[in-house]
Amino acid sequence: ISSLQYPHARRDDSVVDDYHSIRIADPYRWLENPDSDEAKEFVEKQADLTESVLQKCETREDLRLKITEMFDHPRYDTPFKKGERYFYFHNTGLQAQSVLYVQDGLEGKAEVLLDPNGLSEDGTVALNKVSVSENAEFLAYELSSSGSDWVTIKVMKVVDKTNEPETLSWVKFSTFSWTHDSNGFFYSRYPAPREGEQLDAGTETNINLNQELYYHFLGTDQSQDILCWRDPKNPKHLFEAQVTDDGKYVLLYVEEGCDPVNKLYYCDLSELPHGLEGFRERNDMLPFIKLVDNFEARYLAISNDESHFTFLTNKDAPKYKITRVDLKQPAIWTDVLPEAEKDVLKSAYAVNQNQLLVSYLRDVKYILQIRDLKTGLLLHQLPIDIGTVYGISGKRKDSEVFIGFTSFLTPGIIYRCNLATEVPEMKIFREIVVAGFDRTEFQINQVFVSSKDGTQIPMFIVSKKNIVLDGSHPSLLYGYGGFNVSLTPYFSVNRIVLARHLGVVFCIANIRGGGEYGEEWHRAGSLSKKQNCFDDFISAAEYLVSAGYTQPRKLCIEGGSNGGLLVAACSNQRPELFGCALAHVGVMDMLRFHKFTIGHAWTSDFGCSDKEEEFHWLIKYSPLHNVRRPWERFGGEQCQYPSTMLLTADHDDRVVPLHSLKLLATMQYVLCTSVENTPQRNPIIARIARKAGHGAGKPTKKMIDETADRYSFMAKMLGISWMN
Numbered sequence: 001i002s003s004l005q006y007p008h009a010r011r012d013d014s015v016v017d018d019y020h021s022i023r024i025a026d027p028y029r030w031l032e033n034p035d036s037d038e039a040k041e042f043v044e045k046q047a048d049l050t051e052s053v054l055q056k057c058e059t060r061e062d063l064r065l066k067i068t069e070m071f072d073h074p075r076y077d078t079p080f081k082k083g084e085r086y087f088y089f090h091n092t093g094l095q096a097q098s099v100l101y102v103q104d105g106l107e108g109k110a111e112v113l114l115d116p117n118g119l120s121e122d123g124t125v126a127l128n129k130v131s132v133s134e135n136a137e138f139l140a141y142e143l144s145s146s147g148s149d150w151v152t153i154k155v156m157k158v159v160d161k162t163n164e165p166e167t168l169s170w171v172k173f174s175t176f177s178w179t180h181d182s183n184g185f186f187y188s189r190y191p192a193p194r195e196g197e198q199l200d201a202g203t204e205t206n207i208n209l210n211q212e213l214y215y216h217f218l219g220t221d222q223s224q225d226i227l228c229w230r231d232p233k234n235p236k237h238l239f240e241a242q243v244t245d246d247g248k249y250v251l252l253y254v255e256e257g258c259d260p261v262n263k264l265y266y267c268d269l270s271e272l273p274h275g276l277e278g279f280r281e282r283n284d285m286l287p288f289i290k291l292v293d294n295f296e297a298r299y300l301a302i303s304n305d306e307s308h309f310t311f312l313t314n315k316d317a318p319k320y321k322i323t324r325v326d327l328k329q330p331a332i333w334t335d336v337l338p339e340a341e342k343d344v345l346k347s348a349y350a351v352n353q354n355q356l357l358v359s360y361l362r363d364v365k366y367i368l369q370i371r372d373l374k375t376g377l378l379l380h381q382l383p384i385d386i387g388t389v390y391g392i393s394g395k396r397k398d399s400e401v402f403i404g405f406t407s408f409l410t411p412g413i414i415y416r417c418n419l420a421t422e423v424p425e426m427k428i429f430r431e432i433v434v435a436g437f438d439r440t441e442f443q444i445n446q447v448f449v450s451s452k453d454g455t456q457i458p459m460f461i462v463s464k465k466n467i468v469l470d471g472s473h474p475s476l477l478y479g480y481g482g483f484n485v486s487l488t489p490y491f492s493v494n495r496i497v498l499a500r501h502l503g504v505v506f507c508i509a510n511i512r513g514g515g516e517y518g519e520e521w522h523r524a525g526s527l528s529k530k531q532n533c534f535d536d537f538i539s540a541a542e543y544l545v546s547a548g549y550t551q552p553r554k555l556c557i558e559g560g561s562n563g564g565l566l567v568a569a570c571s572n573q574r575p576e577l578f579g580c581a582l583a584h585v586g587v588m589d590m591l592r593f594h595k596f597t598i599g600h601a602w603t604s605d606f607g608c609s610d611k612e613e614e615f616h617w618l619i620k621y622s623p624l625h626n627v628r629r630p631w632e633r634f635g636g637e638q639c640q641y642p643s644t645m646l647l648t649a650d651h652d653d654r655v656v657p658l659h660s661l662k663l664l665a666t667m668q669y670v671l672c673t674s675v676e677n678t679p680q681r682n683p684i685i686a687r688i689a690r691k692a693g694h695g696a697g698k699p700t701k702k703m704i705d706e707t708a709d710r711y712s713f714m715a716k717m718l719g720i721s722w723m724n
């Protein structure tokens with residue numbers, strides 16, 4: 001697959017922007033309109049080219065079959081309880097979407113409450129968040145289509161599974177929280193992106209501004225909802241309402257981007273003279289009181305006793321701590337659980353009357369503890385393996401807590417922890433079993449790699465047992481590096497199949513920008529220091545070569561979204577270090593990302609080209625603006641870019657497809673079509689999915705097909721074949 005015929009893409013040299021008196025050309029600007037015939041034709045031609053390449057990737061069918069076989073195992077999420085009812089998501093194995101079940105008591109007969117698989121033939125309608133009313137009578141749920149961030153909210157009566165008449169539209173980046181009278185719930189919505197005109201929601205690139213907080217009265221039309229909060233002077237702000245466990249207050253979290261910081265307002269619902277009803281006629285907003293009115297820190301409410309609130313915060317505590325305040329004396333904050341020396345406090349739940357279930361991250365491994373809610377004192381250490389705690393579900397009034405656990409070699413365990421006994425009992429409530437998976441075949445190492453500036457970067461390496469470090473092993477290096485996101489150990493059928501049938505060593509690099517060591521680690525990989533992410537990832541790759549795991553032509557790098565940026569930037573900077581690059585839904589145009597949908601929220605990590613200093617950070621690593629011919633830089637014919645697959649989808653309205661399409665056109669032009677018999681023999685292609693989005697809600701078949709395509713491409717490019 002070396003002499004590819006790349007489609008011709010028009011270069012509009014008239015498009016040149018002026019950034020603080022520096023002129024930057026953007027010849028593929030026309031690709032920013034997905035509805036133009038020219039853009040549609042470009043996508044069609046690229047899809048044909050990619051299919052012609054994939055036809056020659058021999059392992060595609062083996063991968064599809066083996067992944068389908070291994071993925072066909074029952075999966076459960078942690079249950080949550082309302083009233084005497086338990087609710088949980090379950091997938092029998094290959095269902096397109098997980099199904100919501102309800103049972104009366106843990107011994108009760110479980111029955112299907114809501115099966116989204118019936119809502120579309122191709123499984124592209126997904127059930128996102130759900131929220132059950134206090135009396136467990138009503139289920140509010142979000143539906144999304146084709147992977148878009150847009151959701152509609154419906155309400156179902158639990159007892160007879162009938163839907164209430166109303167549908168709430170133009171909801172995005174919202175939670176919903178019931179008032180304890182079960183009369184309705186708070187939620188956030190945007191103005192409709194286009195009035196009237198037919199819109200295939202999720203394919204538009206319009207910027208998302210002016211989100212507003214509403215309260216919906218059950219059984220009424222959305223037009224009757226009352227406006228509770230908006231801030232037209234700050235159109236970027238996002239609002240999230242949370243009714244406290246005692247039903248007395250509604251808390252308002254205000255965010256302006258992706259940094260772990262928020263304003264915190266509250267409204268005492270019991271003080272409203274005529275309740276929320278009283279606001280139906282008038283259109284003034286709820287009388288929120290501003291407890292915290294700045295973006296200096298994150299404040300997450302854990303619990304309250306009347307006006308005494310307990311918060312998880314990073315205020316003066318980049319590794320987080322727990323603090324307390326009486327709303328009546330808002331200037332006096334008292335630490336309950338001070339910031340730890342090294343460990344990052346990841347979560348805290350009030351459970352079992354007056355206890356706290358806290359989780360820490362220590363060198364990228366979870367620690368679980370029971371502490372006293374009042375004093376913060378340690379009561380019990382809960383025994384868990386190296387891995388990730390997910391989906392903790394429990395309440396103050398309950399002595400039972402459900403805890404989800406997963407790791408590289410543990411598909412999934414849901415523990416039911418009984419806190420009523422002197423020493424908590426961690427019992428296995430459900431265990432996810434993958435037929436044919438034998439954990440004893442594999443080994444996990446955690447190494448610490450020195451980055452360019454000497455910083456120690458943790459990396460997990462998973463491989464078959466007792467491999468010889470002779471540089472022969474195809475390796476897959478995965479990273480993200482931003483937005484305070486921590487990559488902790490989790491089970492992946494795909495990677496087990498790659499390890500067993502393609503001999504792949506897979507690695508996760510915990511590079512800076514993530515949350516692995518708290519807010520300092522996050523900041524060390526953002527804004528003016530973003531290059532640290534790329535240096536860390538490159539150092540991790542060099543380690544895999546120098547330690548004898550692999551060699552450049554057998555090394556594939558992979559990442560999604562901000563991780564797609566990571567992959568593309570590292571390919572630009574060190575093209576000779578990698579044999580293959582897989583960039584999913586990447587942020588590639590760092591000068592214009594803030595103009596589309598929710599991109600403006602990411603300036604917290606990236607900065608913004610509107611500002612001169614920040615423009616100079618961005619232009620240095622922006623993938624779209626740093627594609628250069630390696631053979632002209634490093635000299636020597638052998639220098640070329642790795643075989644590259646960019647992946648995107650037509651309904652990705654988180655990171656709009658234009659990023660990948662413009663980078664694709666640029667790489668194909670600079671490296672291939674503009675050079676007579678170019679040294680670039682490695683393919684530069686894109687996989688552009690239809691009726692799919694950023695990733696969430698993707699039906700099983702689409703997910704498996706995409707996996708088979710990208711990893712068979714990788715196998716072909718790294719020259720590896722299938723082992724039965």
Ligand SMILES: O=C(NCC(=O)N1CCC[C@H]1C(=O)O)OCc1ccccc1
Nearest residue numbers: 173238255257258561562598601602654
């Ligand atoms: O934009 C994000 N999350 C960040 C995100 O999706 N990013 C950040 C960079 C590209 C892409 C990714 O890496 O998935 O979620 C929407 C949101 C909700 C509430 C407050 C702010 C923003």
